[in-house]
Amino acid sequence: MTEAGGLGKYIMEKNDVLRRIEQGEWPSGPALQYWITKNPVALCETLAKKRTNRELIEHPEFTSFFLTILTHSQQNELLEESKIWCEDAFHVTGKPILHILIGLFLEKLDMYHEALEHYDAAEKMGENLAVEFTIANKLKTSPKDAISTAYTYMNYTDDKSIHAAYEILSSRVDIKARNDAYQLIKDRATKGSRLALEKLETSTAIPELLFSLTKGYSVSDSGTLDHLISMLENLDHGIRHIREIHHTCQNKTQGLAHYGSSTLPAKLLTAQSKPTAAEQRILNIVACETANTDLEQQFFDLAKSINSKPGTQDKLRRYHSSKMNDPSEGRRLLNFHDIHYHSPTDDGENEALEAAKHCSIKLNELFDKHYNDISSKGHKKEAHSAQIHQHPSMYITCFSAQHEGNDNLNLWRFYGQEATGCSIGFTLYPDPIDRESKHNDAALWRGTGLRNIDFNGQPKRPPIFKVIYDDKTIMEVLSTLNEHLLNVLAAMEKTLEEAQEVQKESIRTEIETCIVELFLEIIYLYKDKQYSTEEEWRSLQLRYLDDPAVKMDEAGFLYDETEPFLLRQPDAHIIIGPNHPEPKQLLWELRYRLQQHELTDVKVSVSDIAYHPVKSGSRH
Structure with a gap:
């Protein structure tokens, strides 16, 4: 018990982790985290034996399992094995989101350029969220290139522009780029974009303050304003850190x-109620198309609200x-x-x-x-x-x-x-x-x-x-x-x-x-x-x-x-x-x-x- 750091009965079940994988079921929770950090070699060997198991690839806990490894492991062998698993899973399921997961494993292996290739592949398959990971990747290696890429996407009319703007808004790049990003998201939210509204909900009050101070007031020293925003962001981080440490489910269920x-x-x-015949035809169209404008997106969102069962x-x-x-x-x-x-x-x-x-x-x-x-x-x-x-x-x-x-x-x-x-x-x-x-x-x-x-x-x-x-x-x-x-x-x-x-x-x-x-x-x-x-x-x-x-x-x-x-x-x-x-x-x-x-x-x-x-x- 003491070795497990107080995880109690959940660590007593750590031997079940490998057994469950052998039986075609992904484990999750504290026991998995324990094995990732304490014995990654045994976990890696077990994974290698089951790589072709389609039941595991299609299991509902597939992604949660590998996100846990992504977060808690620093062992290159386990990270590499997990990346291969995700590649095999993509070949079986064809889900573009798996390209993002592969890219994140590559980033953790310090293979940033290779990760970009996977984000690009996910984007080409229609996964607009990949834009955020592309810009986040470039912010780590070349902030100037990241801003340039973001502005390119922000000229688009689809959701890619919102994803790009939000990634810039969430970073600590120059004030002009963040203000432009915030303005774009606000404009798109005003026009009824559900994604833009979600992004505004997840942002703090800081972007609004920054926008207001730079557009509506005259502050002679921009360095002073930069320092103020930096201090507010430190406060925000401190508050969120406390919320995570004291108020979330940490190492137990x-x-x-x-x-x-x-x-x-x-x-x-x-x-x-089941959809009418006309509603079903709309559902069939929506399932095969991609929205290119805000108006089309609103129509698609409305159509998707029709439940077929x-x-x-x-x-x-x-x-x-x-x-x-x-x-x-x-x-x-x-x-x-x-x-x-x-x-x-x-x-x-x-x-x-x-x-x-x-x-x-x-x-x-x-x-x-x-x-x-x-x-x-x-x-x-x-x-x-x-x-x-x-x-x-x-x-x-x-x-x-x-x-x-x-x-x-x-x-x-x-x-x-x-x-x-x-x-x-x-x-x-x-x-x-x-x-x-x-x-x-x-x-x-x-x-x-x-x-x-x-x-x-x-x-x-x-x-x-x-x-x-x-x-x-x-x-x-x-x-x-x-x-x-x-x-x-x-x-x-x-x-x-x-x-x-x-x-x-x-x-x-x-x-x-x-x-x-x-x-x-x-x-x-x-x-x-x-x-x-x-x-x-x-x-x-x-x-x-x-x-x-x-x-x-x-x-x-x-x-x-x-x-x-x-x-x-x-x-x-x-x-x-x-x-x-x-x-x-x-x-x-x-x-x-x-x-x-x-x-x-x-x-x-x-x-x-x-x-x-x-x-x-x-x-x-």
Whole structure:
């Protein structure tokens, strides 16, 4: 156990990795990561024996397996063997996305020119995402050539221009190129491009600030502006690093459950009608054509929404943060300076505590000034009420940790309609790629990137983050981010010195608003200790009020929806609440619905908690 670094029972199963490959099934998870780093030779030898196995090539976990190797291995022999596997897989399946995977293995083997050839092949086969990897490759070896290539693609009218623009936008190249890229994506999003909208969703507030400062204001020293943007990007990286380290499923699996009404599973399993003959003809055309203009792309997207067979809605609603039951939702970091924290045990902890309190005080001031959603003064701040629409709001759906043999009565009572509802559970596995690995290829996480590509018909899962409650971790987080925040504020003051007097206040507002929007990435991942028994995990999405994905329910609450994913996750199961009036009837109804939708792997059961609701007048 100690050798495995705390991976527990998952490392005890490491011997299963080679056995499963021998039996024609790809393993995944922590045990695989252990073997990649501890015994790559045995793994490589096993892979070499099974290279012609078509069952393995077409297995749904094929890509995840090799992405895990790509991330965690530094052994050239294993990387080379994996590259050959992907080449064989391409010859069998013909999937152009495999050219990108081959290219990434080549880059890790320092064969950048050869990698470019594969990205080019993928692009010629219609995989527009390859453009991002082409430019990312050139940025590593020749930034000037990368910018030139990007501008060539940005003159195109199809999605290649958006992919090229986003790769430039995500890099640290010169300001003009990034501004041009941002303008292109914004223009295409305005015209209705779904890809452009997705790219804007995945970008931070920094490109908008950069565009605004260079186009709308006069800052005499461009070097000062460069330094400000660099400090903001360091802050952004620090925030994302904390989110990955403290809030993601790291080296173990995690059972999660979402509690709701008894009608929730039936809503997820709502069948869609079959297409008419005319609709089917449209589907046949779309399947064989490629969109060349924004208008054609909109038509194709609409046509592809026609489902040719009964399917599942399988989406969860993320509600506006105002609907959450914690009255101080989003303020845990902002209020830290007011809490009573135990006396520091040493000088180092005392220094960290002071830094954390300083960061908390400054964040509290910024959010009170620029973000009404969680202002400490509530919505009585009339001075800033006109600005509400300018800032995004957080939309949240919640899960609770589900431990083996632990069916949580309190959660049933609070969120399962007094235990008459249902819970839907699944297993959350670590991401196949570690974003923060020092060996990670940045291109893997550009935009939708490889993470959201549907390689083998597998459902996309929205990112799900762990909520933290304890003071010590919160102190460490704030203390870590305090230095980044101080650097940004110092760079802001230097920028203001270079600005015209009449523009200084507007520039300050722009920069402070950017800081607020960067911190929105994590502030909803901390809650009061009183809620710690819920062991909450969250799917989060920032959206502006005019985003077409924002909807309103029958009661007037705002929400958006996740991608369809829930019932197709590993180990998906439904549990009927212990107080449901007709559990057997519902059990067979759900089994029938699951059968109709070809979801026979989803288990349905009734909670075994002995529960009787308290009647009026009874003793509590």
